Amino acid sequence: MNILEEIRIRAKSLKKTIALPEYDDERVLQAAEIATRDQVATIQLIGNPTVIEQKSKSLGISLAGVEIIDHKKDQKKDEYVQSLFELRKGKGLTLQQAEQWLDSTMYYACMMLYHNRIDGIVSGAALSSPDVIRPALQIIKTAPDVKLASSCFLMVVPDCPYGANGVFLYADSGFNPNPNSEELAHIAITTARTATQLLGVEPIVAMLSFSTKGSARHELVNKVIEATAIAHNLKPDLLIDGELQGDAALVPSVAAKKAPESKVAGKANVLIFPDLNAGNICYKLTERLARATAIGPILQGLAKPV
Structure with a gap:
């Protein structure tokens, strides 16, 4: 099923x-x-x-x-x-x-x-x-414990060994254009909650970047590193790590080389993009190139379901 x-x-x-x-x-x-x-x-x-x-x-x-x-x-x-x-x-x-x-x-x-x-x-x-x-x-309005509303896409990729048997959540791919580090952390936490509620899986959250564990240095990388730290502090029990490149987040063999200490690398089913450019482009590419089913944007963080 x-x-x-x-x-x-x-x-x-x-x-x-x-x-x-x-x-x-x-x-x-x-x-x-x-x-x-x-x-x-x-x-x-x-x-x-x-x-x-x-x-x-x-x-x-x-x-x-x-x-x-x-x-x-x-x-x-x-x-x-x-x-x-x-x-x-x-x-x-x-x-x-x-x-x-x-x-x-x-x-x-x-x-x-x-x-x-x-x-x-x-x-x-x-x-x-x-x-x-x-x-x-x-x-x-937003739920009492949510700092900002955001969106995610449910991505179902056929014949895919990654994620939750080819199922992923991509966020934010439809709402917040350029979240700062604190906002990005809250998007990650909210999307993890959506993964639990909607998919019934344990969320494994990758904070994506063009760098993996210090392989590149840039203020855009720093934003993702800071967001990961904030999310850790807010939700210590959440399985989340960053910064990770896409292949390191998904592919076990790449993860073993690039981020061997990470509990998320190679296993992620929730992908958090640094901005709307990256998130929106990636969901559309996945939909077309991988013949994936893209469902969304799904609003999340509201007090009631819209």
Whole structure:
């Protein structure tokens, strides 16, 4: 059984309710049909019922069992407008602006999540990353013990002996452009937690660089070294090491030569990149050159799942 099937089985057992705010996207409608048919979750589509009905009918998609929430006429709308105003009035939001914000299905879904009407949101098929992340941070915010939100990609590489049988988390590959050493440490810690929760594996975290254990000297290398030390101090029980080059992180024979004392080198299943350039480029190269399945970006560190 592959990791995606394992996640699907776990999701079915949890019986959660998930909102899909991109109601007029063909892939989202197909996902709603499949998730409902396979009982992966209870699905709520947020949007215009007429548009949803017309589009699903034209595509031959059955939405039997899918609940449709008209965010313009929902009975909870006035309550959500007032609640959003109270949340953001300290930032200058007016009551009229709160009502305008909730014309957006993504903002509306976030208010539903904030009020525990749903268990999570899946979005980003049609909306840009900023249009997903902004309302999530403004309304849901980060978890109490998390310094900053970040993202990761679940990478499933076929016929790969490395990582967790070819399964990896790459971070941050979609959100933080140039984290400093402290931020990088927190990204590593949060991604390790995601590995435990999502994959059910012990996270083995490699802090990646163009240097392995002092093979090069540069301020960019220093950032990774400092981030590793900070993560060690914050989470002494976390299996994490750096700085490591990609081959030293993954390949046991290379690790034996370049970092023989490391408990992470040659075994890593969580790869932490020094910046968004490296993380984003690498996940796309892995996806195309290794024919990998890339799932994400997965937001992590929020108080509730988005």
